[in-house]
Amino acid sequence: MYKYILQDRTKKFHIAVIQLCQILPKNAAAYEIAKQLIRSAGSVGANYRAACRAKSKSDFIYKIKVVLEEADESLYWLEILKETRIVPPEIIKSLIREAYELVLIFNASDKTAKDNLLKTKSQNP
Template identity: 45%
Template sequence: MTTNELKIRTKQFSLEIINLIEKMPNSIACRAISNQIVRSGTSVGANYRAVCRARSDKEFVSKMNIVLEEADETVFWLEIINEKRWLSDLETQKLLDEGNQLTAIFVSSLKTVNTRLNTI
């Protein structure tokens, strides 16, 4: 997957998180979780763009760790939404799958760059 393709994919993930949250019930707990997941979910794409501008492998690792943390947090909030049954499995499963796939991609990228850094 190219950098540009991943930029598009993470931006789409952000948009789909926003679309999902707009369907959430309007309770105090739902609003709190909605605020959290909108922040973490949109942060994935925004911070990935910063990764693409990294000037060194060390800067890449630092920025990519932030992206990984935000992606993992978003998956956590999706699991909470799913387990609370605030939305249907059909509505959350696609995003859960995408969040897990993105997390795996980021982990793989970090392993590759960390291996390169440790062999220098």
């Protein structure tokens, strides 16, 4: 059940990022940041769905690492938008918080999956 909640949450994150990018100023810097941000935010949700269909524990770990990297990249681009003042802090605050929480969640998932894989390997030498 938890995976469906996270699938929905990552999809909503991507949608919120798209909506944010639609209101960005029409200049070269905002355009390039928007392109990168939309791609990384979309990859969070798409790759998490792929991780949920992993064929093995090792495959899951690999795919969760990709999700974690993309969530962290999304956080980076959101921070750039805030720090360059392209977007007022009050508009972007909740998206930055969500990206940060997703990084924490997927980092914990990665660690747990690795720990579980090691336990399995040590029990079945």
